Amino acid sequence: MINGLFDKPRLWLAPLAGYTDQAYRQICKEWGAEILVSEMVSADGLIRDSAKTAQYITFLDTERPFGIQIFGSEPYVMAKAAEFLIPYKPDFIDINMGCPVKKVVRRGAGSALMQTPEKAAVIVKEVQNALAGSIPFSVKFRSGWDNSSLNFLYFGLMMQDSGADFVTLHPRTSRQMFGGLSNWEHIKALKARLNIPVVGNGDLHSPEDAERMLNETRCDGLMIGRGALGKPWIFRQCREFLTSGSYTPITKNHLLETVVKHLELALQYQREAVVVKEMRSQLCFYTKGQLGGAEIRNKINHAESAEELRQILRHML
Ligand SMILES: Cc1cc2nc3c(=O)[nH]c(=O)nc-3n(C[C@H](O)[C@H](O)[C@H](O)COP(=O)(O)O)c2cc1C
Numbered sequence: 001m002i003n004g005l006f007d008k009p010r011l012w013l014a015p016l017a018g019y020t021d022q023a024y025r026q027i028c029k030e031w032g033a034e035i036l037v038s039e040m041v042s043a044d045g046l047i048r049d050s051a052k053t054a055q056y057i058t059f060l061d062t063e064r065p066f067g068i069q070i071f072g073s074e075p076y077v078m079a080k081a082a083e084f085l086i087p088y089k090p091d092f093i094d095i096n097m098g099c100p101v102k103k104v105v106r107r108g109a110g111s112a113l114m115q116t117p118e119k120a121a122v123i124v125k126e127v128q129n130a131l132a133g134s135i136p137f138s139v140k141f142r143s144g145w146d147n148s149s150l151n152f153l154y155f156g157l158m159m160q161d162s163g164a165d166f167v168t169l170h171p172r173t174s175r176q177m178f179g180g181l182s183n184w185e186h187i188k189a190l191k192a193r194l195n196i197p198v199v200g201n202g203d204l205h206s207p208e209d210a211e212r213m214l215n216e217t218r219c220d221g222l223m224i225g226r227g228a229l230g231k232p233w234i235f236r237q238c239r240e241f242l243t244s245g246s247y248t249p250i251t252k253n254h255l256l257e258t259v260v261k262h263l264e265l266a267l268q269y270q271r272e273a274v275v276v277k278e279m280r281s282q283l284c285f286y287t288k289g290q291l292g293g294a295e296i297r298n299k300i301n302h303a304e305s306a307e308e309l310r311q312i313l314r315h316m317l
Contacts, residue, residue, distance in 0.1 A: 002136045002165050005065055005092065006197045006220050009242075010034040011210070011235045012168075014201060014225030015069045015094070015140075019282060021055075023265035025063055027258060028228060032236030035221070036066050040096045043072030043081035050084065055269075057088055064091055069140070071096035073108035075119070079126035086134055092165070095127065097141040100174040111174035115145050117155050121162040128163035136165040140201075143186050146175040156190050156198075168199040168223055187217040199223050206234070207241030214242070230285025232258060259286045259313055263306065272306050283309065290316060 013020060013033040017040055020028075025036045038056055045053040059066045068090045072078045082093055097120055099110030106112075113120040120139075127137055139159045144150040152169060159167055171186035172178070182202025191198040200219035204210055205227040213222060228234050233254065237247040262282065266275045283300050287293045296316045303309045 001133075002092070002197065005035060005136075006166070009214055009219065010221045011238055012199060012201075012221050012223035013037060013228060013235070014223045015039055015096075016225050016229070018278075019229065021266075022059065022063075022269050023262060024232075024282065026060070026265055027262050028232045028235060029063060031232040031234075031258070032239050033224075033228070033232070034065075034235070034239075036063050037094060038066075038068045038090075040069045040071045040099065041081075043070045043074075043077045046070065046081040046084050047077060057085065057090075059090070066090055067092040067094050067138070069094040069096050071099060071104060071109045073113065073119075073123075075122045075126040078123045079130035082127045082135075082137070083130040086131065090135060093127070093131070093135055093137040094168070095123065095137065095139045095164075097139050098170050098174075100142070100177050105174070111142050111145065114141060114151060114155055114174065115149070117151065117158050120155070121158045124159055124162035124164055138166045138168060138199075139164045140168040140170065142174055143169070143171045143183060144173050146173050149173075150186075152186055152190055153193055156194055160194050160196050164196065166197040166199065166220070167194065168201055168221075170201045172202065184213055184217050187213070187219050191217055191219050197221065201225065203227075204234075204238075207238045207247050210238040211242060229282070230288055255286060256313065259283065260310065262286075263309060263313070267306055276303060276306060276309065279309070283313070287316060292316070 012035040013028045015037040020039050041053055041056045057068050068085055070081050085093055096110055097113040104110035143152045156167055169187050169190050171183045187200040197220035199221035200213050200217050201223035204224045210222050233250050240247040266279055280301055284297045287296045299312045
């Protein structure tokens with residue numbers, strides 16, 4: 001069932017809370033992202049107040065292959081959430097065991113589960129039972145809690161033995177948050193140890209990085225997060241580079257078309273006031289490296305309507 005995800009090392013858009021909503025996912029898809037994942041969704045929220053969380057799990061058929069990521073700490077709740085998702089027919093469900101954010105960790109979810117591998121294994125078994133083979137599922141985790149507890153090999157084996165169909169590794173510790181560099185040696189070691197596919201993630205910022213991760217780790221998929229913010233074309237460039245050894249540079253026209261399209265798409269999904277506020281950081285990413293970028297970002301941050309944003313973007317480019 002996971003064949004379509006791993007027929008070759010695919011380019012995955014990482015789940016990024018606050019960024020990888022439907023509008024941005026579609027932009028990335030158009031620019032060559034081959035597998036998409038939702039932002040993380042609270043398992044608790046799904047089963048208690050599904051109306052409120054619906055916006056996070058809705059996707060278009062054109063987004064396939066598409067995965068929904070859930071987080072939580074209680075095996076029963078996670079299993080219920082997985083069961084709840086079956087009728088939505090995502091191509092896979094991912095369990096977040098890597099999030100280092102306090103609000104999540106405090107509840108025993110995300111990367112806190114790396115400190116309690118037995119509990120993590122129970123979650124995976126319960127989710128497997130709940131899904132009963134209807135949808136493949138995976139676990140996304142880190143190298144460990146901190147440098148003195150790098151348990152990704154043990155943890156990965158446990159996830160595999162408990163029933164996960166594949167895993168994704170972001171090789172930083174939870175304590176590291178996003179600091180320093182990710183250690184791709186960990187991806188290589190995990191790939192060598194597991195029988196299930198391993199998706200590599202962490203610090204892919206260019207097509208050259210993508211090729212290097214593939215060569216160095218032999219991983220089964222490449223997941224790009226921050227490297228795609230303001231640069232959704234990275235996916236197409238990576239595929240071109242992996243196929244032919246070169247890639248097409250992006251023109252200012254591409255940038256303008258993409259950023260305006262992104263804004264218009266976002267307006268299809270959310271009220272204007274919400275878009276104007278929530279798109280600020282996304283739009284700012286597109287202006288990085290542009291002449292007068294700081295001034296443009298200042299204007300974007302003070303804009304009060306979509307029309308004002310359109311004018312700023314047109315003027316910038
Ligand atoms: C703003 C932001 C939000 C994130 N949200 C999620 C999330 O919802 N679920 C998840 O598993 N990881 C999340 N991550 C982690 C990324 O998926 C990824 O593992 C990490 O950023 C490393 O990859 P990168 O170097 O390509 O960005 C988030 C990271 C950032 C920066």
